[in-house]
Amino acid sequence: MHIDRHPIVSSEQWLAARKALLAREKEVMRQADQLAAERRALPWRRVDKEYTFDTAAGPRKLAELFDGRSQLLVQHFMLGPGWEQGCPSCSFMADHSDGMNVHLAQRDITLLAVSRAPLAEIERFRRRMGWRFDWVSSYGSDFNGDFGVSFTPEELATGEVEYNYGRRFFPAQEAPGISVFVRDDAGQVFHTYSTYGRGVEVMMGAYRMMDLTPKGRSERDVPHKMEWVRHHDRYDAPAGTKAAASCCHAHD
Known part of the structure; x- marks a missing residue:
């Protein structure tokens, strides 16, 4: 986007354009409200x-x-066994969690992260990042595989895995996602919803703020558009320092 080439108009023209966009914004908001209602109406599975x-x-x-x-809201956080650090894009998501948690709790919602790395490796990275939200390890269980966010070497070797409700190439053994569960009075747990790919942007409030600005997200037109994202303690790294790849955000 070239700021010096953007159209400049009178106040009257700007107001007319803004009112036209407002009508479109309200239309999209109503559609989003309807979509949320349809999401809540999805059947559950025990x-x-x-x-x-x-x-x-x-x-x-x-x-x-x-x-x-x-x-229960679960962030499937990409941190596999033996990884030095978590995925930068998942970390970008998690940077929003502590601020949301107190408000979610008031609406009967618990938010936590789950990773396949052992707990000691999770805690080491959490201390570095300064996060307070609950983060647990699914190491040794089928949880990540059953909810479509971890793949075996054999699955990756085929060139395609089952991710985001379809067969596709994925570049890593771990993938991002968000899953929702509900527990009834008898203690039974039901899976109500999961979202992957660009669906995880629901946790990225910073993206919504960027979308309000003239330059927007300013991302390059490449397959992994979150290549710019760094861990929040790595943006000021010295010139020439190689940052960890922003590994997880599939734009579909």
Whole structure:
């Protein structure tokens, strides 16, 4: 976008253009409200498999992660066993979590992150990033594979994996996503929704602010448009320092 070439108009012309855009914005908002209602109306599926997670408070079952609430939001965070650090794009998502958590709790929602890395590796990276939200390990369980965010070497070797409800190439063993669960009064857990690919932008409030500005996201037209994203403690790295690849955000 070239700021010095942008059209400049009178106040009257600007107001007319802004009112026209406002009508379009309100139309899209109404459509988004309708889509949210359709999302809430989706059928649920019971989670019958027993998943055990390693947490700071010891081993916990999925039903115990709700922390006394009836709704659970899970960020599938790309941090695999032995990784030096988490995915920069997943970290960009997680940077929003601590600010949201107190408000989500008021609406009967628990938000946490799940990664396949062992808990000690998760805690090491969490301390570096200064995050406070709950983050548990699914190491040794089928949870990541069953919810479509971890792939075996054999699956990757075929050139395609099942991700975002279709067969596609994916460049890593771990993938991003968000899953939603509900727990009833009897303690039964149901899976209500999962979103992947660009669906994870729902956690990226900073993107929504960028979208309001003249330059927008200023991303290059490349397959991995989040190549610019760094861990929040790495933006001021010295010139020439190689940053970790922003590995996870598929634009579809």
